[in-house]
Amino acid sequence: AASAIMTAGMFSTASGAQLSESSLYDVIPAPVSVEPASGEQYRLTGHTSIHIDKQASSAKRVANRLRELLRPATGFALPIKHDAAKYEGEDETGGISLRLDGSRAELGRAGYRLRIDDDSVTIRATTGDGLFNGMQTLRQLLPATIESDSERSGPWTIPGGEITDRPRFEHRAAMLDVARHFHGVDSVKRYIDHLALYKVNYLHLHLSDDQGWRIQIDSWPRLTTHGGDTEVGGTPGGYYTKQEYGEIVDYAAARNVTIVPEIDLPGHTNAALSSYDKLNCDGTAPPPYTGIEVGFSSLCIDEPVTYRFVEDVIREVAAMTPGPYLHIGGDEAHSTSEADYKKFMSRVLPLVEKYGKTAVGWSEYAKATPPKGSVVQYWHTENSAPEMVEAAANGNKILMSPANKAYIDMKYNEDTELGLDWAGYSTVRDSYRWDPATFLPDVPDEAILGVEAPMWTETLANLDQVEFMAFPRLPGIAEIGWSPASKHDWQAYRQRLAAQAPRWEQLGIDYYRSPQVPWP
Ligand code: TNX
The missing domain is CATH 3.20.20.80 (Glycosidases)
Known part of the structure; x- marks a missing residue:
């Protein structure tokens, strides 16, 4: 697991000591709150699917973009699955879930909560904009080769933990x-x-x-x-x-x-x-x-x-x-x-x-x-x-x-x-x-x-x-x-x-x- 996490964070810090911890921090703009769960990580595979609530068209838009972003480099199909009933339970889907059930008080209109563990990735928000913002964070947590327009070998690991985030200015x-x-x-x-x-x-x-x-x-x-x-x-x-x-x-x-x-x-x-x-x-x-x-x-x-x-x-x-x-x-x-x-x-x-x-x-x-x-x-x-x-x-x-x-x-x-x-x-x-x-x-x-x-x-x-x-x-x-x-800190930012x-x-x-x- 450690080496897979290092792949994701390989270029991330000059201070190698915190390498496996720090990769969840390697996001620009810096999120409001980052809580790494060391030892946990999610790995994108050919079996990964994207889950959205059945009727959520704004989630559908984000799911389509996510699939478009991840497909070229991974070569994975990443099917979008519409859960039959409105989602209420725990994150048991085993894939990447985009849920429009975030708390408005906490996340506002454009914020999101991103949770990554061994089995699943879940982004919660109150709007499609929030889901989209969470998706961009998720994107930055994948290895840089995810941006490649041709198939690469991965491994497509994402460090575990939770990020809660919302913009300072609209x-x-x-x-x-x-x-x-x-x-x-x-x-x-x-x-x-x-x-x-x-x-x-x-x-x-x-x-x-x-x-x-x-x-x-x-x-x-x-x-x-x-x-x-x-x-x-x-x-x-x-x-x-x-x-x-x-x-x-x-x-x-x-x-x-x-x-x-x-x-x-x-x-x-x-x-x-x-x-x-x-x-x-x-x-x-x-x-x-x-x-x-x-x-x-x-x-x-x-x-x-x-x-x-x-x-x-x-x-x-x-x-x-x-x-x-x-x-x-x-x-x-x-x-x-x-x-x-x-x-x-x-x-x-x-x-x-x-x-x-x-x-x-x-x-x-x-x-x-x-x-x-x-x-x-x-x-x-x-x-x-x-x-x-x-x-x-x-x-x-x-x-x-x-x-x-x-x-x-x-x-x-x-x-x-x-x-x-x-x-x-x-x-x-x-x-x-x-x-x-x-x-x-x-x-x-x-x-x-x-x-x-x-x-x-x-x-x-x-x-x-x-x-x-x-x-x-x-x-x-x-x-x-x-x-x-x-969170504005030049020394941390330059890293x-x-x-x-x-x-x-x-x-x-x-x-x-x-x-x-x-x-x-
Ligand atoms: C000033 S600043 C301008 C532009 C120029 C620019 C070049 C401002 C509102 N107008 O017309 O392109 O400087 O930096």
Whole structure:
């Protein structure tokens, strides 16, 4: 048994002494409570089946995903069995059980309890989301070769014990800028897979900017046929058709990820302005832009056509977005006067409400006093921000993305070829060692919605490059968003992070081998 456990935890700790004990701890984000049962372990075999309650469709969704995850490497059939009556008894099924009977008081909506002993594995939760989160933990407790897309020999052992877990913040997000460089459907799907592994549950897509417009809008077709053509550096861009966007939304939903679309307004709009003469104050469309400056473009604030345009876009984007949020940007509108900015936002914010969505905007839009319940995404680096304190007092929620901590497009150090450095270098430790609840000490904890790791892509032309910037920083941001503050511990984290590397290797992720981490 000991050697089998060591297989599971083989890369897990630098301190070999606790090897067999520690493998149940090798989970990112760190769970709330971990109780190893040394000596116990479950072994996945060709006889293992997955059990769900007969009528539980959300459990069915998770069971299907679990089977999809485990099948390629194990080669096992892993049949899904529907127990005849609603399950009430002990864990006597002998397989992996997914049960929607967890205690809500203890686990909340997205938490789970995972129990592993010699005979069975049971995940309990109150919702399919909770089961899904438990499944991702289970996945990380299997040997890294479970991520292989071809059959491997195992043995597929899982260390025994019990994990009880629930998220600190409901909102744990990543952003991908598909405007500066276009990233196609397959790339976005792959990024979603990475997010799911670390229980990140929102993906914000930055769908428009000066350099490109990436989402089909039927009422304004030139946005994509002209505005989608280009990207930074002058290489061909691209865009998502409505059908492709729907495919992304569905793929994400199946992995517990909600898409948050962003149409950046009223600045960052050169691609739109370039597509239609009539959107410009002087009636003349500017040429496409393929550089990386910001702050030079603005919609024409006093023209009625501007608001027909914005309403059409918001209506169409809202209609293809099942999630609650619509991000309207609002950042770096340096070519829009403050008075115009407020005038613009006061007309646009009601449109977001009209089409049934909650508005999200970058820091600056707080000055337009968005309605109660709207989300302000803090991207500045200062630890004091009176506008955020005021926004919180006005009933807004603050989503934390301070650029010096959460921007994973920042270079790791002066030798990093990719990325930008305007917010400073950001090491793996820097991006991990901060607390979203206390970064702005004057904003009350209850106002903090969660955390987001933006990935701007001025310098990132393909997903391989995106992955190099995301790994290993993204799992750290996921952990500070999910795990209780008491579990944030850099020394322990760097060990657990190192243990993820064999998994990334199986997944074909090219990551940065930071000297701060004791890689195997
Ligand atoms: C600032 S921060 C921007 C983006 C850039 C990014 C690069 C913010 C809301 N806007 O337009 O892409 O810096 O790191």
